[in-house]
Amino acid sequence: MQMDTETNASGPSNVEEVGCVTPIKNTEEMTPPHEGMEFESIDQAREYYEEYGRKEGFRIKIRTSTKSKPRSDLVTRVRFACCNERSCIDKNDEHATGVKGRSCNTVKSGCKGVMTVLYNDFKGKWVVNSFKNLHNHKFVSPANRQYMKSRKHAPNAVKALTEAFVKENPMIGKIPNLFGGVNPSFDKKDCYNLLRNVKYKELEDGDAQTVLNHFKKRRLEDPQFFYAIQYDET
Structure with missing residues (x-):
């Protein structure tokens, strides 16, 4: 169905743009959207x-x-x-x-x-x-x-497996192969994105202590690495 008119809503408009979104359902037959739906x-x-x-x-x-x-x-x-x-x-x-x-x-x-x-x-x-x-x-x-990019989403099993492997530091990019290619809607890049999100969550939970531990580890690995800490007076 094709329609050539568009009616704008009245009243003040506070407009914001957001990014592309991800489909969820999987329906084979459906009615095209139409006015009044x-x-x-x-x-x-x-x-x-x-x-x-x-x-x-x-x-x-x-x-x-x-x-x-x-x-x-x-x-x-x-x-x-x-x-x-x-x-x-x-x-x-x-x-x-x-x-x-x-x-x-x-x-x-x-x-x-x-x-x-x-x-x-x-x-x-x-x-x-x-x-x-x-x-x-x-x-x-x-x-x-x-x-299609907007269709790409990792199954819950992939998310759980990625999170479970974080501490072991395995080759995250191999996870898609464990599923035998039966779900092409995600790839190793998606797994690395999941890994990044998990690490961000750990950083939020641990805050300064997580950062401090990371600096200490870097110092052991590289004697030339330098860091300084400023403590609050309270």
């Missing part, structure tokens, strides 16, 4: 559009969110967009356009595919206010959709 929560709306995008072969992101009032935490409008939404400006065109160019890790085509949802206070639900299925780029082929 209702969801119990914003997470449900996000998951539905993510899964629709996965089925079609494109990734989405939360483009903007609008709060009910300035300095309020209550979000009443969310706009989802295709991850190809913006256009990258080539550095060679900087002088012609007057806009600073930047390097892009992904291809941007200025895609107009969006879905906007508003919170209906009377119903207590999120309602699709507009839906534009206007994509101007090729979709990911069915054979490669399982490798």
